[in-house]
Amino acid sequence: MPLHGQQELPRQPRAEGFFDGENLLRMVASAIVRLSQQPGPGDPVYDATVQNTYNQLVLLCLVNGHAPPASVPDMVRWAAERPIGEWPWTLPDDFDGASAFLVDGSTRTPTQQCWEWRIVARDVAAEQVENQLMREAIAACQAAHAPESYTAFRRLLIRQPVLTEAERVALADDLELELLHDVIKRCYDPVPASYLRDGSYAVCARCGCLLAPIGHDRYVCELDRCRRDQHPRVGRRVEARRGSGLYQLNRPLRMFITGPGLAETDLESELVARGLRPEMWPNFDAYDLRITLPRGRVWAVDVKDRANPALLGRSALPLRSDPPYDEGFLVAPQYRFDEREDYGRVYTRHRRDNLAGTLELISDTELLTRVDRELARSRPSEPAATLREETADA
Incomplete structure (x- = not known):
C-alpha cells in the first residue's frame, strides 16, 4: 500500500543505519535544492532522487516511532519549520542544529545551511x-x-x-x-x-x-x-x-562567491588603508589574499563564509604552495564567531589532523589585529627615531 499518497516504496536491500544522520540530512538538502530549481511540475511530479529521499525519511520516522511528513511538500514544510536538530535523525552534538533550518521561513528558499549540506567539499561553489x-x-x-x-x-x-x-x-x-x-x-x-x-x-x-x-x-x-x-x-x-x-x-555564485568575496575585498581595503598592497586571488585563485609584510614575511589567506564550522573543518585542505608564503590562514568573518561562540573549536574538532599547526582558523578581525602587531614591530621605536633625526640635524 503506498505511503501517504506517494508511490509505493521500492523493495530493495537497505543498509542498516545508512539512511540516517548525516547521510539522510544530505539527501534531504539535495532534494530541497533540486525542488527549488524545478521550474514546474514534472512527469512524474518528483524525480527519483526527491521521491527516494522522501521514502527514506518516512521509513526512518516509522522505525523511530515518529509521525512522518505526509508528502513531499510536507517534507519541505518541515524544513522551514523544524530546525535540523528536531528531525528524527541523529547528529553529532556540536552540529548545533537547534537554530539551523534547511528552508528559509520567509522566502521559502534553501538556506545556506541547506546548500552546504548538499555538497560537502572544500569549495562548495x-x-x-x-x-x-x-x-x-x-x-x-x-x-x-x-x-x-x-x-x-x-x-x-x-x-x-x-x-x-x-x-x-x-x-x-x-x-x-x-x-x-x-x-x-x-x-x-x-x-x-x-x-x-x-x-x-x-x-x-x-x-x-x-x-x-x-x-x-x-x-x-x-x-x-x-x-x-x-x-x-x-x-x-x-x-x-x-x-x-x-x-x-x-x-x-551569490552565496559562495559574492558572500565571502565581500569579506575578501573588505580585508583588501583595510590592508590598503594600512599601507599594504595585498595581491588578490594570486596565480588564478591559489588562495584569496597574498600579504607581504614590511619585514618580508608573506601571509596567505583563504576566506570562507560558512554557516556550519564542522563542515568547514572537514572540507579544509592545505593552501596551494604557489605562490609561496611563510604562513597560511583560513579566515571567516567575525560575525560567524559572534553568532557561535564555539565556531573555532568546532572547526578544530572536525579538521583533518594533518592540518594542525598549518592552517589556523581565525576571524577577519583577528587577522587585522595580527597585521597591526606586525606593522608595529617593523616601526622604529620613538627614542631611536628621535636620535636619528637629531644626529642628521647635527
Whole structure:
C-alpha cells in the first residue's frame, strides 16, 4: 500500500543505519535544492532522487516511532519549520542544529545551511554544476596568460551581483573581461517576478544582491552576512521596464562567491588603508589574499563564509604552495564567531589532523589585529627615531 499518497516504496536491500544522520540530512538538502530549481511540475511530479529521499525519511520516522511528513511538500514544510536538530535523525552534538533550518521561513528558499549540506567539499561553489563556469573562467585566463582578466572577473561577481540590461551590454566594451564574455552571460540569470514590488526591484545596500519582498512592507536579504539586520537598507531601486531585463548571479555564485568575496575585498581595503598592497586571488585563485609584510614575511589567506564550522573543518585542505608564503590562514568573518561562540573549536574538532599547526582558523578581525602587531614591530621605536633625526640635524 503506498505511503501517504506517494508511490509505493521500492523493495530493495537497505543498509542498516545508512539512511540516517548525516547521510539522510544530505539527501534531504539535495532534494530541497533540486525542488527549488524545478521550474514546474514534472512527469512524474518528483524525480527519483526527491521521491527516494522522501521514502527514506518516512521509513526512518516509522522505525523511530515518529509521525512522518505526509508528502513531499510536507517534507519541505518541515524544513522551514523544524530546525535540523528536531528531525528524527541523529547528529553529532556540536552540529548545533537547534537554530539551523534547511528552508528559509520567509522566502521559502534553501538556506545556506541547506546548500552546504548538499555538497560537502572544500569549495562548495566549484562543486556545483552551475559553477563549472568558474573553472572555465580560470582555464580561459590561464590559456591567455591573463591573470588580470580573472581578477576583473572575480571583482565583477563580487561588486555587481545584479546587472541591468544596459550594464550587461556595456560589459562587452570592457577589455579586461573580453576573454570571458560568454562565461559571464551564463553566470547571470533573468530575475524572477518574485523579487518585484510596486513596479521596482530593491537592491541591498550592503551586498548589492536583490532583496526579497516579504508581505506588504518588509524586505529580507538572502546572504547570511546581511540577514542579521532585521531591517535591511535599500541601496537603490531598479524600475521594471518592458523589454529591458534585470539579471542576477545564479544562487550558488551569490552565496559562495559574492558572500565571502565581500569579506575578501573588505580585508583588501583595510590592508590598503594600512599601507599594504595585498595581491588578490594570486596565480588564478591559489588562495584569496597574498600579504607581504614590511619585514618580508608573506601571509596567505583563504576566506570562507560558512554557516556550519564542522563542515568547514572537514572540507579544509592545505593552501596551494604557489605562490609561496611563510604562513597560511583560513579566515571567516567575525560575525560567524559572534553568532557561535564555539565556531573555532568546532572547526578544530572536525579538521583533518594533518592540518594542525598549518592552517589556523581565525576571524577577519583577528587577522587585522595580527597585521597591526606586525606593522608595529617593523616601526622604529620613538627614542631611536628621535636620535636619528637629531644626529642628521647635527
